[in-house]
Amino acid sequence: MSAMTNGVAKFLIVDDSRAIQSIIKRVIESCNYPNLEIQNANDAEAAIEILEKFTPDLVITDWHMQKVSGLEFCQHVCQTYGNKIPIGFVTTESSTEKINSAYQSGAKFVINKPFQDADLRTQLMRFVPLNGSGGVEKIDSSAMASTVALLSTLLQGQPFTFVPCPPLALEDFSENNLIGLFGINGKTPPVNALAIMEMGAVGVLWGMNNNQQSMILSVIKNGTATNDQLEEATKFMDEFGAGMSIGYKNGPLKLARSSIVSRQFPRLEMSLTTNEGRTDYMLTVPGIGVGYITYIKLI
Amino acid sequence: MQLLPTQDMMRKISESWSFVSGAAFQFKESDHYTFHNHENLMAVILPLFLDNLPQRESIAIGLILDDDEAIKVASHMFGTSPETLSLADIQDAKKETCNILGGGLIVDNNSKLGLPKEIPLEEFLQLQKNATFSMLFVSDKPNEDLVNLVIFDVNIKSSGEFLS
Numbered sequence: 001m002s003a004m005t006n007g008v009a010k011f012l013i014v015d016d017s018r019a020i021q022s023i024i025k026r027v028i029e030s031c032n033y034p035n036l037e038i039q040n041a042n043d044a045e046a047a048i049e050i051l052e053k054f055t056p057d058l059v060i061t062d063w064h065m066q067k068v069s070g071l072e073f074c075q076h077v078c079q080t081y082g083n084k085i086p087i088g089f090v091t092t093e094s095s096t097e098k099i100n101s102a103y104q105s106g107a108k109f110v111i112n113k114p115f116q117d118a119d120l121r122t123q124l125m126r127f128v129p130l131n132g133s134g135g136v137e138k139i140d141s142s143a144m145a146s147t148v149a150l151l152s153t154l155l156q157g158q159p160f161t162f163v164p165c166p167p168l169a170l171e172d173f174s175e176n177n178l179i180g181l182f183g184i185n186g187k188t189p190p191v192n193a194l195a196i197m198e199m200g201a202v203g204v205l206w207g208m209n210n211n212q213q214s215m216i217l218s219v220i221k222n223g224t225a226t227n228d229q230l231e232e233a234t235k236f237m238d239e240f241g242a243g244m245s246i247g248y249k250n251g252p253l254k255l256a257r258s259s260i261v262s263r264q265f266p267r268l269e270m271s272l273t274t275n276e277g278r279t280d281y282m283l284t285v286p287g288i289g290v291g292y293i294t295y296i297k298l299i
Numbered sequence: 300m301q302l303l304p305t306q307d308m309m310r311k312i313s314e315s316w317s318f319v320s321g322a323a324f325q326f327k328e329s330d331h332y333t334f335h336n337h338e339n340l341m342a343v344i345l346p347l348f349l350d351n352l353p354q355r356e357s358i359a360i361g362l363i364l365d366d367d368e369a370i371k372v373a374s375h376m377f378g379t380s381p382e383t384l385s386l387a388d389i390q391d392a393k394k395e396t397c398n399i400l401g402g403g404l405i406v407d408n409n410s411k412l413g414l415p416k417e418i419p420l421e422e423f424l425q426l427q428k429n430a431t432f433s434m435l436f437v438s439d440k441p442n443e444d445l446v447n448l449v450i451f452d453v454n455i456k457s458s459g460e461f462l463s
Contacts, residue, residue: 016414017395018388019376026378064398064412092402092412113399114318 078106201291360401
């Protein structure tokens with residue numbers, strides 16, 4: 001994670017389309033950094049020159065450009081500046097092999113066009129947090145490592161990112177959501193914590209684990225999941241919740257029960273706002289889909 | 300080469316169109332173009348090269364936007380009013396629109412997307428004439444939203460400039 005220099009958030013956008021530069025710039029501006037400096041380059045060669053005098057907190061680059069490709073540029077940045085300057089892609093490139101090569105070259109994220117502003121904002125906050133030290137609640141590293149290991153198995157080696165993201169608003173959840181209630185030794189009441197998986201997350205997990213990528217969209221579109229899909233998501237949720245509560249006084253907690261709950265359910269809204277701590281996560285499988293999982297500590 | 304199923308293609312095009320224009324509507328497959336033709340109308344073409352040894356094959360993704368649609372898209376992408384747009388802004392937005400609408404329609408690990416470029420409509424139609432397959436998608440409200448996205452294969456012999 002990059003620390004802002006002198007409280008100024010600095011970005012370099014590299015894209016041969018000024019229209020896309022404008023779109024990315026607007027998303028950066030929407031993060032409300034108190035002080036902001038954005039530089040643009042129309043190609044990688046111009047970007048390399050800029051980097052000789054300007055040290056951004058994050059570089060956001062296109063892939064397909066004249067002369068030097070975004071991938072070659074990424075390799076240059078990672079070899080020259082190491083972790084000092086993180087770099088990510090906003091691209092139409094969706095080939096799994098090529099996206100893998102971007103990660104292998106040191107890219108921190110790959111976002112496919114068209115994208116949701118929230119997806120880019122999440123990456124901006126991840127690498128250039130507003131307060132300079134992380135925009136979300138501090139997360140136990142062993143809890144995170146346990147979830148990432150679990151996801152690696154479920155996603156069968158497919159590259160993915162699982163990162164904390166800004167809290168979702170009620171309207172960001174799907175119409176129906178899988179909710180799990182956690183208690184000591186799997187017993188409730190009292191409910192010590194709850195986890196919410198919106199349908200994007202349910203679809204991505206099930207589709208990747210069962211090699212049924214084409215079904216992911218139908219889960220998201222229909223807003224409902226089959227019993228098989230829910231069963232698998234529930235198994236993940238059990239381990240996820242246990243992992244997330246590793247540092248708890250009475251942890252790790254166990255899943256007591258799960259059910260599908262409508263976004264309109266009043267207690268859902270209440271839990272999102274009245275709790276003892278909450279972290280939202282974005283799961284991204286490049287070229288496949290995005291899902292969100294929220295973990296809420298109640299006691 | 301693997302094209303996405305038609306329904307998925309239509310959905311992706313709609314999502315992409317919503318991203319570039321801020322307007323949401325559905326696309327459908329069609330057998331005829333929808334635009335107000337005039338002498339200077341330009342098409343944008345995006346080459347996609349497939350390493351299909353021993354012969355290199357090429358696919359073209361073309362976008363023909365009516366002038367009003369091109370201005371709407373440029374205005375949305377640049378976040379500015381239509382009066383302040385330059386011709387270069389509109390060309391930039393059209394090329395990026397073709398890139399975004401067309402870029403995700405073909406799934407092939409051995410393919411390489413080229414860069415979009417603008418060519419006169421007549422030249423575009425000439426290039427398309429020898430295609431052995433062609434799929435055209437237009438707005439499902441053709442009298443209001445004159446957007447045309449077409450995918451076709453390019454005849455190697457007649458496409459020297461396109462492939463260069």
